[in-house]
Amino acid sequence: MSISGVKYHQTVQDSATPYFVSDSGPESALQLYWESLNFPREYQTSDGRSITVIHGGAWNHNAGPDFTDALILTPEGLQTGDIEIHRMTSGWFAHGHHTDYRYSNVILHVLGQPSETVGFAGRDLPEYTIVLNPVCSDMVSPSKPQCQRNQIKQNGRAAVYLLGLERLFLKANTFQGESRRWGLPLREIWYKKTLRCLGYSPNASILESIARRLSLSQMTEIHYHLDVSQLLDFFLGLTGYSDVADLPTPSWDKFHRAFEMTSMKFSQWKPLQSRPVNHPVLRLTAFAVALQDYLMILDRRITDRSPKECLDALICSIELPPSFRDYFGVNTLTIGQSRATEIIVNSLLPYWIKRDHLDRETVAQWMNNFPVHPVYRHLRIFIQQTRWNDIVQDYRMNPLEIQGFLRLRSLYCEHLWCEFCPMLKEEDGFK
Numbered sequence: 001m002s003i004s005g006v007k008y009h010q011t012v013q014d015s016a017t018p019y020f021v022s023d024s025g026p027e028s029a030l031q032l033y034w035e036s037l038n039f040p041r042e043y044q045t046s047d048g049r050s051i052t053v054i055h056g057g058a059w060n061h062n063a064g065p066d067f068t069d070a071l072i073l074t075p076e077g078l079q080t081g082d083i084e085i086h087r088m089t090s091g092w093f094a095h096g097h098h099t100d101y102r103y104s105n106v107i108l109h110v111l112g113q114p115s116e117t118v119g120f121a122g123r124d125l126p127e128y129t130i131v132l133n134p135v136c137s138d139m140v141s142p143s144k145p146q147c148q149r150n151q152i153k154q155n156g157r158a159a160v161y162l163l164g165l166e167r168l169f170l171k172a173n174t175f176q177g178e179s180r181r182w183g184l185p186l187r188e189i190w191y192k193k194t195l196r197c198l199g200y201s202p203n204a205s206i207l208e209s210i211a212r213r214l215s216l217s218q219m220t221e222i223h224y225h226l227d228v229s230q231l232l233d234f235f236l237g238l239t240g241y242s243d244v245a246d247l248p249t250p251s252w253d254k255f256h257r258a259f260e261m262t263s264m265k266f267s268q269w270k271p272l273q274s275r276p277v278n279h280p281v282l283r284l285t286a287f288a289v290a291l292q293d294y295l296m297i298l299d300r301r302i303t304d305r306s307p308k309e310c311l312d313a314l315i316c317s318i319e320l321p322p323s324f325r326d327y328f329g330v331n332t333l334t335i336g337q338s339r340a341t342e343i344i345v346n347s348l349l350p351y352w353i354k355r356d357h358l359d360r361e362t363v364a365q366w367m368n369n370f371p372v373h374p375v376y377r378h379l380r381i382f383i384q385q386t387r388w389n390d391i392v393q394d395y396r397m398n399p400l401e402i403q404g405f406l407r408l409r410s411l412y413c414e415h416l417w418c419e420f421c422p423m424l425k426e427e428d429g430f431k
Contacts, residue, residue, distance in 0.1 A: 030085050030112045031066055032410065035059050043130055051075075051128060053108070055177050057083050064102040071181050072108060074128070081107035084126065088113060092125060157401065164367075164404030165360045171346065172353035186355055190298060191216040193347035197339065198283035202270035207280060213261050214238065223291040226251055229321045231288050235281045240266035245327055282320075282333040290316045290335065302352050302362065307344070307370040314340035341373050345399050367400040375402060382409050
């Protein structure tokens with residue numbers, strides 16, 4: 001991006017953190033550090049002007065910029081865009097970002113150490129660069145006096161539960177941040193995040209984007225006016241799957257004109273590599289059919305229903321009309337316990353936390369009554385590789401424990417980094 005048609009490169013040093021950076025420190029540690037910072041946060045540019053990072057962006061674990069949808073106040077006004085993190089300026093070119101269209105919206109370049117910018121100016125660098133210079137131990141566990149390795153070693157499951165609560169409250173902060181950034185009520189953010197939870201994970205962001213096309217009020221309208229067959233044909237049209245399905249879509253033809261919306265492109269969707277019930281059209285239809293039950297739970301308070309009662313209300317199984325069975329390869333469209341648990345943890349609980357100003361003790365007491373849940377494969381691999389098997393007796397856990405291990409994985413320090421960590425200097429050696 002450019003301001004007033006002039007592209008320039010500025011360097012900022014974060015004076016809030018003392019300098020300790022090693023060339024062998026992984027960029028992943030810098031990403032963890034950035035993700036842990038509390039925003040808004042002010043930085044001074046080299047020429048005396050200030051920028052304020054209002055929102056540090058959403059951590060992107062897929063291809064593309066490290067953090068997306070950041071909000072930054074610059075001398076020219078508010079800018080939204082992406083953030084990329086490297087140890088040095090040269091990483092921008094070494095990784096080929098200057099020729100990759102996915103990085104065209106990067107407005108902030110975050111570096112782990114000061115580096116020479118002479119010779120790079122005008123070569124498609126982002127407008128602003130920040131030098132973080134964090135202490136190594138901060139990147140291991142940014143807000144805690146102990147390394148996470150040793151916390152878990154000493155406190156076992158209790159530490160995992162605390163990390164799970166921390167992750168839930170970070171999700172709630174994201175709700176509030178998005179609500180303020182986009183000027184949307186918390187209820188609309190709940191709707192976006194619920195759509196994100198509906199299916200196959202590579203399609204999560206695409207499902208979430210549907211909220212920009214079909215608002216919650218419009219979803220409510222079709223819930224009341226369309227039956228299951230009509231909802232299926234509506235979502236076939238909306239998602240673009242009608243391009244490859246030999247099925248009529250009269251409801252889509254009617255409502256897309258009324259709502260003034262266009263269909264998505266079929267090519268946006270990632271190929272399904274899982275069960276047919278994860279098909280986005282089936283998931284969206286199941287959610288639309290059960291929407292009234294979801295809204296009733298949303299309007300309750302956390303003490304009104306137990307986790308089991310919430311699960312029972314969200315779980316649904318609906319018979320698929322015969323005319324659709326051959327195409328989808330199933331007889332029912334469902335939202336099962338695993339999907340309902342995802343929705344409670346990732347959208348319902350964060351909404352309640354912010355709406356009702358819940359404290360951690362209240363959330364912990366409610367979550368303690370949650371039925372156990374199978375641990376995902378990628379998390380089982382992490383637990384095995386890091387040898388937490390003595391804590392984990394089997395691979396069915398309370399979802400709060402699962403959130404704790406997910407948080408631990410995001411904060412986990414690679415062994416390469418430990419030799420530089422001052423917190424481990426006096427330890428007996430937790431190898």
